[in-house]
Amino acid sequence: MHFMSLLPARIDESSARVVQAAHGRPRTATQIAAATGVPVAAVFPRIRQLMAMGVLREEARVVDARGREISFYISTLRHRAIFIENGRPRIRLSMDAEALEASLEGLL
Numbered sequence: 790m791h792f793m794s795l796l797p798a799r800i801d802e803s804s805a806r807v808v809q810a811a812h813g814r815p816r817t818a819t820q821i822a823a824a825t826g827v828p829v830a831a832v833f834p835r836i837r838q839l840m841a842m843g844v845l846r847e848e849a850r851v852v853d854a855r856g857r858e859i860s861f862y863i864s865t866l867r868h869r870a871i872f873i874e875n876g877r878p879r880i881r882l883s884m885d886a887e888a889l890e891a892s893l894e895g896l897l
Contacts, residue, residue: 802878815848815861
């Protein structure tokens with residue numbers, strides 16, 4: 790079975806940029822917004838969707854100087870390829886086995 794057919798929703802271009810920004814090192818939603826050009830108000834719903842899909846996870850939560858909790862997110866992908874095909878953005882994902890198992894359990 791093809792992995793993308795298991796996902797509950799398609800990943801749009803902005804979501805793909807969020808995944809790419811969180812690949813390799815944990816970032817806050819504000820850092821992801823700055824790196825992608827996606828407004829922070831649009832980053833939060835994408836983070837929730839991508840976490841539900843098992844593509845992102847919350848890596849850490851810290852308290853800032855004002856006492857607010859700040860979450861850091863990281864991609865669970867081992868490999869990702871983002872490319873344009875027939876004028877449309879496409880993403881090919883390869884997840885860690887543990888992250889894939891957890892996301893599939895969430896779908897059942």
